[in-house]
Amino acid sequence: MKRDSARESVQSSSQHPEVVNPQDTCLETRHLCLDYQAQVGKERHRRRALDDISLRIARKRVTAFIGPSGCGKSSLLRTFNRMTDLDEQSRLSGKVWLEGEDIHARGVDVPMLRRRVGMVFQTPNPFPMSVYENVAFGLRLVGENNKRHLDDKVESCLRAAALWEEVKDRLFDSALGLSGGQQQRLVIARTLAVEPEVLLLDEPASALDPISTLKIEELIRSLRSRLTLVIVTHNMQQAARVSDATAFLHEGQLVEYAPTDQLFTNPRRRQTEDYITGRFG
Numbered sequence: 001m002k003r004d005s006a007r008e009s010v011q012s013s014s015q016h017p018e019v020v021n022p023q024d025t026c027l028e029t030r031h032l033c034l035d036y037q038a039q040v041g042k043e044r045h046r047r048r049a050l051d052d053i054s055l056r057i058a059r060k061r062v063t064a065f066i067g068p069s070g071c072g073k074s075s076l077l078r079t080f081n082r083m084t085d086l087d088e089q090s091r092l093s094g095k096v097w098l099e100g101e102d103i104h105a106r107g108v109d110v111p112m113l114r115r116r117v118g119m120v121f122q123t124p125n126p127f128p129m130s131v132y133e134n135v136a137f138g139l140r141l142v143g144e145n146n147k148r149h150l151d152d153k154v155e156s157c158l159r160a161a162a163l164w165e166e167v168k169d170r171l172f173d174s175a176l177g178l179s180g181g182q183q184q185r186l187v188i189a190r191t192l193a194v195e196p197e198v199l200l201l202d203e204p205a206s207a208l209d210p211i212s213t214l215k216i217e218e219l220i221r222s223l224r225s226r227l228t229l230v231i232v233t234h235n236m237q238q239a240a241r242v243s244d245a246t247a248f249l250h251e252g253q254l255v256e257y258a259p260t261d262q263l264f265t266n267p268r269r270r271q272t273e274d275y276i277t278g279r280f281g
């Protein structure tokens with residue numbers, strides 16, 4: 001399909017009402033573009049990482065972003081808690097709403113936004129302190145020092161992250177002594193402690209062995225009763241296993257967005273089909 005015609009048809013369906021109803025929407029982007037400065041030899045050029053992305057993310061569901069390397073998956077994820085602000089050279093245009101609130105509106109408290117929209121990265125990054133203190137960290141930061149409350153919260157977050165049984169006898173040991181998979185679940189427990197509404201997961205299992213990966217996938221499924229999850233993954237089987245809706249991106253554009261079973265069994269666009277059948281990417 002010619003790029004222009006593909007783009008036109010994508011844009012005409014870019015609100016994707018069939019995927020997510022307005023009343024079920026947690027996050028929404030409209031005409032979102034992200035440009036950054038690329039260094040080419042001695043010169044700097046503006047490049048586009050996200051090109052006119054409009055989509056809705058359903059509340060208390062798992063949404064996956066898939067696509068070839070460099071297509072903009074992580075950039076899109078990072079716009080949801082304004083992590084893209086950290087690159088002062090990049091420019092964002094368009095809108096992002098969280099529960100109907102414009103996250104770029106004047107006066108938005110960005111640290112509070114990042115509490116509401118937590119993030120977990122590819123490489124587990126526990127703090128160099130005990131398992132207990134990792135989970136209690138965010139709570140202490142907001143002034144919670146009551147030991148009973150902290151104990152209860154640490155336990156409930158470790159249970160929610162499916163880690164309690166494995167660490168209950170070593171709560172005061174260093175978190176750095178846990179396996180990679182346990183560290184990643186600990187990071188998720190730490191993020192849950194401040195009660196985010198959204199959890200962004202950027203390739204959360206790609207550094208883990210298959211059994212740890214399975215545990216993370218089970219955890220993701222179990223957390224959707226509690227919050228909204230958005231996952232970036234290179235692994236299409238993983239997207240198919242864990243997500244309710246999947247967005248396929250290519251060269252910064254949203255090519256197709258559909259319920260996951262539909263996207264993988266009956267993709268509407270040729271580019272999606274080529275990607276999921278391994279013809280490119």
Ligand SMILES: Nc1ncnc2c1ncn2[C@@H]1O[C@H](COP(=O)(O)OP(=O)(O)OP(=O)(O)O)[C@@H](O)[C@H]1O
Pocket residue numbers: 036037038048049067068069070071072073074075076087090234
């Ligand atoms: N601030 C930036 N500076 C330099 N390049 C950037 C910046 N932001 C995005 N890019 C580029 O934009 C493109 C999209 O990047 P992004 O990390 O979002 O892709 P991705 O789909 O997540 O890739 P991967 O699967 O390899 O992680 C890449 O070519 C990346 O190098």
